[in-house]
Amino acid sequence: MPVYIKDTVFDPYYEVKQQQKIIESNAGFAQYGATSVFVGTMRDFNEDHKVTSMTLEYYPGMTESALEKISEEAKSKWQILDTLIVHRVGEIALNDSIVVVAVWSAHRGAAYEANRYIMEALKSKAPFWKKEATSNGATWVENNTKYE
Amino acid sequence: MAITVRFFARLREELDIDETQIEAESGITPLMVWQKVTGKSELPAQTLVAVNQEYADADLVINDKDEVAFFPPVTGG
Numbered sequence: 001m002p003v004y005i006k007d008t009v010f011d012p013y014y015e016v017k018q019q020q021k022i023i024e025s026n027a028g029f030a031q032y033g034a035t036s037v038f039v040g041t042m043r044d045f046n047e048d049h050k051v052t053s054m055t056l057e058y059y060p061g062m063t064e065s066a067l068e069k070i071s072e073e074a075k076s077k078w079q080i081l082d083t084l085i086v087h088r089v090g091e092i093a094l095n096d097s098i099v100v101v102a103v104w105s106a107h108r109g110a111a112y113e114a115n116r117y118i119m120e121a122l123k124s125k126a127p128f129w130k131k132e133a134t135s136n137g138a139t140w141v142e143n144n145t146k147y148e
Numbered sequence: 149m150a151i152t153v154r155f156f157a158r159l160r161e162e163l164d165i166d167e168t169q170i171e172a173e174s175g176i177t178p179l180m181v182w183q184k185v186t187g188k189s190e191l192p193a194q195t196l197v198a199v200n201q202e203y204a205d206a207d208l209v210i211n212d213k214d215e216v217a218f219f220p221p222v223t224g225g
């Protein structure tokens with residue numbers, strides 16, 4: 001159930017594939033029937049304003065342990081085989097991947113639900129802070145958008 | 149007691165403090181650490197507190213060599 005913090009551009013689909021190879025070599029061949037993948041990407045707008053780039057700050061140590069705890073919580077709530085969380089920090093350009101969450105399980109229900117649980121918990125508990133650069137200067141994002 | 153105090157994001161910029169060490173008497177809480185370091189009596193609304201990198205209440209009694217952090221609501225993902 002690895003957690004990675006990356007300070008450079010990453011390919012979420014490559015990360016998922018790498019973890020899947022590890023699962024296949026550890027858990028054995030054909031042990032999962034469902035993989036859910038959520039990718040969060042840097043947009044050029046937030047609510048009502050244009051955004052040109054973003055800086056993501058984190059709390060080294062606490063951020064990783066918060067993400068590990070969230071992964072463990074998901075594993076205790078659903079029958080899942082493995083999880084992966086990769087989150088970007090530092091300077092982020094438009095269209096860069098910010099986060100990928102993947103969940104592997106026998107069936108789709110657990111894969112979908114655990115993935116959503118991890119994403120929502122990450123957004124409300126994991127210590128990350130976004131500072132957006134806009135045409136009017138840089139401002140800290142005060143609250144995450146609600147799930148809709 | 150030696151306490152490490154850290155601030156993140158908007159609070160770090162507003163206070164212009166990233167990390168500092170303070171000497172404190174036993175029985176001190178994160179709120180008292182905040183008052184001692186910033187000179188302000190109240191924690192700003194919605195401020196989150198962590199002790200030794202776990203979320204904690206502002207009135208938790210902390211120990212020698214603890215790390216106390218203050219930060220605004222988180223906005224990752």
